[in-house]
Amino acid sequence: MRLFRRQAISVALAFSTALGLTPVFAVMLELQPDNPANAPSAAPYASIAVNNELQDVVTLLKQGERKEAKLQLARFLARHPQDPRATEVAGLIFMEEKNWKMAIVSFRRVLSVNPAQTSARSKLGVSLLMDGQRQEGAAELQRVVSINKADGMARRYLGWLAETQGDTKAALGHYTEAIGDPRFGAGMMSEFHVLTAKLFNQTQQYDKTIKLLAPLIGKADSSRTGRGGELVLASAYLEQGDKAAAARLIRSLEKTLPSVNPDLRLAQAALFKLEKDYPKARERLQAIIKENPAYSRLASLQLSEVYVLEGNRKQAIGVLESLVSKTEKKDLSPLLARLTAFQFDRGSPADAIKTLKEHSVQNPSVKYLLAEAQARNHQYALALRTVNELLAESPQFAGAHYLAAMLYIHENKPSEAEAGFLQAVKLIPAFVDAWVELGDLYISANALPKAESTLQKALEANPDNPTLLFKLASILDQSGKTAQANSAYRRIVEKMPNHAPALQKLALNLSTDSSTLSEAQKLAERAYALAQNEPSIQDTYGWVLVQSGDLKKGTPLLEAAVKAAQHHREHLSSHDESDDHSHESNNLAEGNAYYHLGVAYMKGGKYAEGAAYLNRALHSGVDSGTRTQIASLLK
Template sequence: MSPKKYLATALALVLPLLHGSAIASNDPPPAKPAARKAQPRGEDLLARTVFQTLLGDLALQRGDLRLGLDAWSDLAQRTRDPKVLARAVEVAGFARQFDRALELSDLWLSVEPDSQRARQTRSSLLVLANRLDELAPQLSALLEQDQANLAGNLMHLNRMLLRHPDKKAVQQLVDRVAAPYRRLPEAHFAMAQAAASAGDRLRALDEIEQALSRRTDWEAAALLRTQLQAELSPEQAAATLLEFVSRHPGLRDARLTLARLLVSVKRYDEARAHFNRLLRDHPDSPEIIYPVAILALQQGDSETGRKQLEHLLQTDFPDKSTVHFFLGQLANDRLQPDIAIRHYRQVTQGDQYLAARSRLAQLLWQQGQPEEARAMLRETRSTNSGEKTQLLLAEAQLLREAQQHEEALNLIESALQRAPDNPELLYEAALLSERLGRHDQLESRLQHLLSVKPDHAHALNALGYSWADRNIRLDEAQSLIARALALAPDDPFIMDSLGWVHYRRGDLHQARELLERAHALKADPEIAAHLAEVLWALERRDEASRLLREASQQHPDNDLLRNTLRKLQP
């Protein structure tokens, strides 16, 4: 601010002080020399006040908080003017000199005892200074003074105290100041909020029921009750909210919360009925359109999901990138690569950004544009080393799927020179080495990875399976894979590896049990091939042949299935 603007601001603040007898001063009146005409007292005070105002604000502008605060504090104490006191308190609070700010606020209240602004400022300072024990009288006085806004002020209590770390102390404070107003539902709501924050869930539920008994259609109270009940029993919360919505069918947020809660307890058809009602009442609300679309996709109704997502693009929904990502997936599933590419290109930010770029690269590669696909991945922005690794792995995957294993391995090995202990790169290098039949390199990469990350379940499994598949070091292979399964007990591929070890060791019944469990979890062609081979060895050849035929129909290009068929049925 220019000096002229500072002067204008200072004059606007101090000129009103110089009229009448508004200024309280402890200075004795000046002597009046006989030979001179007395100077008007206001002129000296004006000069001094303007000087201190300019001094204080210039000091603050230059970052000298101490000088700025001293100037404003002195001016406030001399003038005792409420506007100057308010400014001095503001400066002290900004400087985090809370004790000094509280002293100045005391002076302000002594000058203006009925000032709500002064009392509110002092209350805020007491919160910042963690002096809750002194806050109750201030809040009680504020509530008593402002009866016209009592309900709103009660609702504001917890927001004002939100950042205070001692939630039990906050609960005690809210109880103390809200208790005299128990006739009001807002008082019970405030006490319920404070109890919930302090972890006193039963007390919170009791208070919110009291609030609802006084105001039966209060949506905010019903939603707080739902939140509290859902922590104990989502089903009970859904039942209670369903009853409330039935009595008050026009409340949008309550029905929306109910629909989401029904999704969380997997009552999808009921949830969808409520979403459809909401969509009928609020057809252009992004808050409703988005969950309707996602629920439709979860239930396999891709057409409804697609229509709602396209509708969402016409609204002010802020996360358009996510919408384009899902539309890209849907187009890809419908074998519409051009539409999928168009949507994936419009994913420009958010959690789906890297995944969209990877899928876009795959589509470009499939359309015969390998150089553009790789260039696009290399030009994709990344904010950290983890994202850079993901993009590199996506490029390697393109090369691997194109059977360009040597080039993919060279790409990963080059990256490992810069990050030799990166677990993801080491694992990818091991898999590529296996594809190239370089078992020594496979083992060295996996052993290096396990030295960096001993509990890497997939590395343990890969090393163990490599030995089992080559029918070597079976004791060590079984030990490694068993460790991997303990780390990831529901992983079907690790179950498959352990089953294959048991097959190699001649334990056919244990092998069959593990492989059937793995196949039930994931009907993968390689698991099917292993299970078929075990069933064949158990003389259950009809089952083995049927399994191979079914798997081959679903995966006609799988090499392991073809080789297993030739081996068992030459």
């Protein structure tokens, strides 16, 4: 039974946060909504209109001379006890000292004199947030942005609040509005550019990160912002597989950051991993774990992935087990998710169940993982009981609705499955796997128009998401809407030039028309350069070459694709197909591979071999148009 496709298990574990795919490299950012210590500093956004005498106080504050600033302010207040500007400066000092209650008193005093003073109101909103009065603080900040849409402080904290609540769309809205704040300078990279780009990366919109940040490299409002921008932009390039662009940024960071900087080491490790230099990647990550405790969790997760890429899953599991033993219960869920995922990959769901039962199954996320492990261990009824118990306790758990829906598909209860997927995407609109499975559910019911409209809705919530775009294009292909499908494939390739499946599908579609055969060959060559061992890409490239008259080069590729298709079928026959529904789409691919090879043999004069493969294609599953062509060839 297929439980997950592409998304990280952490997406399904989220109550209200869409975390997206696990990145190759991520700047450390762990938002904890109940911990004010993780909130951003207010200092960069704190502006106060003051006279010359108070300006000295503000300058001292910015220089970190808080003690001297307080003395000068006290002298000023002794002469002007009712001056609201001095009271606002006092409130700012209280904010720096994290004396939120006194800060609140100060800003309310300012606002009692001048209710329209938005700079004081934004500081009041932040102080209320940090004092645990989240609803009141958010309300004050919303009042500020209703008057001044680009207020930097209000937008920064409203964005932070939205992030902690999992509302990426709202956070992006706040940060992009703040980019328009004239105090940050036109044509300059501000922290808001970096924050916006981080969220683009988090939602797989790497092309938007590149478009936003690349023109601003070297034009940051501070060295700190510049380094942050380079790190986030490097992450986007790494995700897109652009080693050269990422390497240029990392070389630049090596000149400005100490060699032991953990963010730099993470970037270097990610580049080494992309270059398949796994020993060097391990060296960087192990150094972080040893020397930077605050980063050890993130580095350990990345290290486990490196071990997996090296084929050493045992070592990967060992790293995670060690990390689990040192982690507090409240932080265990993501680690257990990764650990059990590796155990699943090793075909050991029973081991995963044992691991999970060693920890509190009262934790909703752990209970979710237990239900998944039970399902993977073919204990479907028990898994469904576990997940329904979880939903009774935590009805807002989107991942549990998703898992229940997958189990209902196994039980052949499509109505219940549909309800589960719909609830999952309602709770987390960025839950890509749930959208894809819902589309597949409609496809299996031969409801292609409904599948198409579902993917259109998914893309409204997740614009330009490549997984959703690719699924929509596949549905359009199945519906005979080839031109629209090609348009979707082109959108993917424009944003992700190295998206091999989109290149392959577009090439295959264009190969049917002699006027676009040349473009088809170029696209197929690009796909083959990216994934030359992928059977569907071998098949498409070989077929395009045969169509172009290059039998010598094309036929061996088609033979390799057929061999791989046969191996896949034999593999499925020796495994429980209920664990993997991918064979449902591979039958058609196998039929096409036989058809293409049959045509190639006939063009090369091998009529008997060609006819044999054409007949095999008819029995393996091909569409009606291909059947007609085969019938014509076999006459």
